[in-house]
Each structure stands twice: as structure tokens, then as C-alpha cells.
Amino acid sequence: MSGINYSEKIPNNVSLATDRALQRALEHWQPKFIDWWKGMGPTDFQAADVYLRTAVSVDAEGWAQYGAVKMPEYRWGIFLADAVAQRKIGFGDAMGQPVWQQVPGEYRSTLRRLIVTQGDTEPASVEQQRLLGHTCPSLYDLRNLFQVNVEEGRHLWAMVYLLHAYFGRDGREEAEELLQRHSGDADKPRILTTFNEPISDWLSFYCFTYFTDRDGKYQLKSLAESGFDPLSRTCRFMLTEEAHHMFVGETGIGRVVKRTLEVMKELGTDDPARIRAHGAVDLGLLQKYLNFWCSSSLDLFGNEISSNSAANFANGLKGRPDETSYEDHVLREATFQLKTPQGEENVPMLNAVNEVMRESYLKDCEIGLKRWNRVIERAGHGAFALRLPSTRFRRSIGIWAGQPADPQGNVVAKEVYEKNLANWIPTDEDRTFVKSLMQRVAEPGKIAGWVAPPDRGINNLPVEYEYVKLH
Numbered sequence: 001m002s003g004i005n006y007s008e009k010i011p012n013n014v015s016l017a018t019d020r021a022l023q024r025a026l027e028h029w030q031p032k033f034i035d036w037w038k039g040m041g042p043t044d045f046q047a048a049d050v051y052l053r054t055a056v057s058v059d060a061e062g063w064a065q066y067g068a069v070k071m072p073e074y075r076w077g078i079f080l081a082d083a084v085a086q087r088k089i090g091f092g093d094a095m096g097q098p099v100w101q102q103v104p105g106e107y108r109s110t111l112r113r114l115i116v117t118q119g120d121t122e123p124a125s126v127e128q129q130r131l132l133g134h135t136c137p138s139l140y141d142l143r144n145l146f147q148v149n150v151e152e153g154r155h156l157w158a159m160v161y162l163l164h165a166y167f168g169r170d171g172r173e174e175a176e177e178l179l180q181r182h183s184g185d186a187d188k189p190r191i192l193t194t195f196n197e198p199i200s201d202w203l204s205f206y207c208f209t210y211f212t213d214r215d216g217k218y219q220l221k222s223l224a225e226s227g228f229d230p231l232s233r234t235c236r237f238m239l240t241e242e243a244h245h246m247f248v249g250e251t252g253i254g255r256v257v258k259r260t261l262e263v264m265k266e267l268g269t270d271d272p273a274r275i276r277a278h279g280a281v282d283l284g285l286l287q288k289y290l291n292f293w294c295s296s297s298l299d300l301f302g303n304e305i306s307s308n309s310a311a312n313f314a315n316g317l318k319g320r321p322d323e324t325s326y327e328d329h330v331l332r333e334a335t336f337q338l339k340t341p342q343g344e345e346n347v348p349m350l351n352a353v354n355e356v357m358r359e360s361y362l363k364d365c366e367i368g369l370k371r372w373n374r375v376i377e378r379a380g381h382g383a384f385a386l387r388l389p390s391t392r393f394r395r396s397i398g399i400w401a402g403q404p405a406d407p408q409g410n411v412v413a414k415e416v417y418e419k420n421l422a423n424w425i426p427t428d429e430d431r432t433f434v435k436s437l438m439q440r441v442a443e444p445g446k447i448a449g450w451v452a453p454p455d456r457g458i459n460n461l462p463v464e465y466e467y468v469k470l471h
């Protein structure tokens with residue numbers, strides 16, 4: 001491997017070729033990554049030619065170059081957004097001081113942990129989705145799945161670069177372990193619970209890219225504020241790619257809604273049984289999937305009251321998304337009114353940063369719902385408006401964990417909760433039905449019967465373009 005031309009093999013803007021030690025470390029890791037990709041990445045599609053975008057630089061022309069690629073030959077690159085001259089720490093007790101180009105000793109283990117947690121989610125999501133290709137509703141969707149997968153792979157490279165470049169031997173060990181933990185593995189699971197849930201159908205995939213990738217957006221935005229400048233710059237570039245993943249989720253769910261409304265119109269009914277018999281997803285079933293994935297993703301923000309997040313904020317390691325949009329960047333005086341199962345509580349704002357992030361995340365989640373509900377309303381079915389579940393519903397982390405709250409947030413008797421859960425999240429029967437819809441459609445221009453075709457193709461190509469050549 002020593003003859004590698006890094007600017008060719010691994011596109012990068014971090015002058016890899018001039019840092020021999022870093023180059024050697026990555027040379028060592030790269031074949032293990034490729035082995036992981038072949039073993040744990042998308043099954044059976046490694047020889048297919050996929051119409052993918054690749055980032056070869058961070059400027060407008062270079063960040064999205066399109067062409068047919070076999071996935072194991074994808075050029076996973078390392079990119080940092082351009083440096084901001086004279087950048088200062090924008091929040092916390094060290095606000096106004098110059099950002100750090102190296103890891104401050106006292107924050108070394110915390111920063112490493114944040115980077116490892118972020119890094120762990122990226123390969124986890126690829127593992128969760130590895131079987132989906134077999135049941136793709138169209139070649140367009142199949143290509144989008146693979147685009148998301150290779151970019152999650154690139155995001156892993158981004159975190160592994162930071163670990164190798166700034167954390168010495170510990171960092172290299174962590175980079176190895178990122179390939180050794182696996183989603184759902186009984187002995188070595190992924191770090192965060194949501195990333196151990198299987199994604200075995202495309203409705204889940206659309207929900208995951210809508211809700212869970214959006215957590216990614218919010219976590220990356222908060223790390224993009226970090227006083228550790230290489231982390232900030234890395235996350236800023238990752239955010240440009242993240243937008244497409246959420247597009248896949250938002251348009252995917254939107255296309256399911258559209259198709260369901262067509263079927264309702266065709267049959268002249270809103271009877272879920274008849275809609276299902278016709279091979280479409282009734283809106284009640286879609287609502288259950290939204291409830292499941294939204295509540296699962298809400299856990300990813302951590303506890304409402306968190307001394308970890310308080311310390312990370314005060315120390316300038318992790319800010320709030322869009323930190324500049326707030327007035328107070330120190331939060332030593334402010335308080336936050338928190339609703340707990342015991343009643344309202346006034347807590348120091350510094351300890352409530354996770355909750356502040358969760359609130360802004362939910363506002364962002366509302367945007368898609370408004371769009372889908374407009375379509376539902378226009379079709380004359382306003383009574384079926386889709387809703388986000390309350391932050392109290394089905395939580396496993398934080399003050400509401402284990403509380404029997406309904407999707408509207410009312411605490412109900414445990415028996416009532418348990419009896420109604422089947423109305424709120426997908427049952428085994430629902431999942432079996434959704435699975436029955438998942439029949440592979442892989443002819444150019446064809447689409448499965450449970451989802452509408454997209455409005456437009458990729459990169460100005462027609463929808464019927466052969467986005468994946470299967471051979």
C-alpha cells in the first residue's frame with residue numbers, strides 16, 4: 001500500500017501526502033475499512049455500477065462530482081471546510097479566546113468520546129441498512145440508499161481522520177474499535193440505542209433518514225460550533241452531505257403519502273383494510289412509523305438535565321446548533337423551565353442544553369409534517385393530519401424514560417398505555433404487512449405500488465435513468 005497516491009486514492013484537503021506518520025496510520029486502517037465495507041456494507045451489490053456523487057474538494061464544483069462507481073472503489077475522502085481566519089470560541093467560559101488547533105490536554109478524553117460517539121453512528125447506519133437493497137422500490141431509490149451509505153462511510157473517515165491525526169495511539173485504537181462494534185451485536189453493540197434497531201423495510205428507511213439523520217444534522221451543527229477547530233471544520237463539511245439524506249427521508253415519506261391518497265381516491269375509501277389490500281400504506285400505519293422513529297430519535301439528545309452537556313458547553317467543546325442566533329453564550333445566569341413527571345422545575349440553562357437542542361430539532365421536524373399535511377388536506381382528508389409524538393412518549397433516556405405517556409404527552413395508567421401501544425407504534429402484524437409490500441422493483445423507470453415516483457431524477461437526469469446497473 002505504500003505507493004498510494006493519496007490525492008488520487010483518497011481525495012483530501014488536509015495535505016495527507018506531506019504527513020508521513022498520519023499517512024501510515026491511515027494506510028493501516030484503510031484495508032480494514034474496505035474489509036468492513038465488503039463484510040458489513042450493502043449485501044450483494046458490490047459489483048453494481050452506481051450513479052454516485054463523490055466529493056473531491058470542498059468548493060462548489062468539487063464537492064459533488066457524479067459518475068458510475070462500484071461501491072468498494074468509491075473514493076472516500078477527507079475534507080475540512082475552509083478555515084475561518086482568526087476564529088474565536090463562540091460560547092462558554094472561554095468565549096472570545098482563539099480556537100484550538102490541537103486538543104487541549106484537559107479535554108482530551110471528553111473530545112475523544114464525543115468524536116467516537118459521532119463516528120460510531122456512521123458505520124452503524126450502514127450496517128442497519130445492509131439488506132435493504134434487495135427490496136428496493138425502484139433503481140432511483142436504490143441509488144439513493146447507496147449514496148447515503150457511501151457518505152456515512154465518508155463520515156466515518158472524517159472522524160477516523162480526527163482520531164488518527166489528533167489522538168495518537170488511543171485514537172488509533174478507537175478507530176479500530178469503530179469497525180469492531182456492530183449494529184445489534186449482542187456482545188459489541190453500537191453505542192447509541194437507535195443505531196441498534198434493524199432497518200428492514202423502506203418505510204423505516206425513509207423515517208430513519210427523516211428523523212435520525214436530522215439528529216445527525218443537529219449534533220453536527222453543535223459540534224461545528226466547537227472550539228476544537230479541526231472538529232468544527234470537519235462537521236461543517238459533513239453538513240453539506242447530510243442535507244441529501246434528509247431529502248431522501250422527506251421526499252420518501254411524501255411519496256408514500258401521495259401514493260396512499262391516490263389509492264384512497266381510486267377506491268373511494270379511507271378504510272385501512274381496503275387500502276392495505278390494495279398494496280398501499282394507510283395513513284394510520286404511517287403515523288405509527290413516525291411515532292416509532294421520532295421517539296427513538298428523541299433519545300439521541302441525551303438527558304434533559306445533563307452535567308455532561310453543561311461541562312461540554314462551559315468548556316467550549318460542544319455548543320448549541322446555530323449558536324450565533326442566541327443572545328447569551330455563557331449561560332451562567334439563565335434558567336430553563338422544565339416539565340418533569342413531578343411538575344415544573346426551574347433548572348440552570350447550562351444543564352438543559354440537550355433539551356434546548358431537542359426543542360429546536362422538533363421544530364425542524366415539523367416542516368415536513370406541514371408539507372405532507374397540506375397534501376392530505378388538499379385531497380380532502382384533513383382529519384388524517386400526521387403529528388409528531390410528544391417528547392414524553394416512549395422515551396428510554398431522560399426524565400420521561402419509562403413513563404406511561406400517550407403520543408399527546410398525557411400520562412395515563414400503565415394498563416391503558418400497554419393496551420394502546422398497539423395503536424401507537426407498529427405491531428408485528430403491521431410490520432409483516434409492510435414487509436409484504438417490500439418486493440424488489442429494479443427495472444429503469446418502474447416503481448413499486450406503495451410509493452409514488454419522485455418528481456425529478458438525480459442531477460438533472462430523467463427519473464427513468466438506470467441509476468444502478470446491476471449486471
Ligand code: BYC
Binds near residue numbers: 193
Ligand atoms: N443511548 O448526560 P447525558 C448521526 C448516555 S446521529 C445510549 O444525557 P450527554 C447519524 C451518555 O453517553 C448524531 N446512551 O449524555 C444519523 C452518558 O453516558 P456516561 C450522533 C446514552 O453526554 C443517521 C449517560 O447516558 N452524534 O450522526 O449529555 C445516520 C448520561 O447521559 C444515550 C452524537 O450523538 C442514548 N441515546 O448526551 C448516521 C454527538 N443518551 O457519560 C449518522 C456526540 C445518553 O454517563 N455525542 N446516553 O457514561 C454526544 O454529544 C452525547 O454523547 C449524546 C449524549 C448527545 C449522545
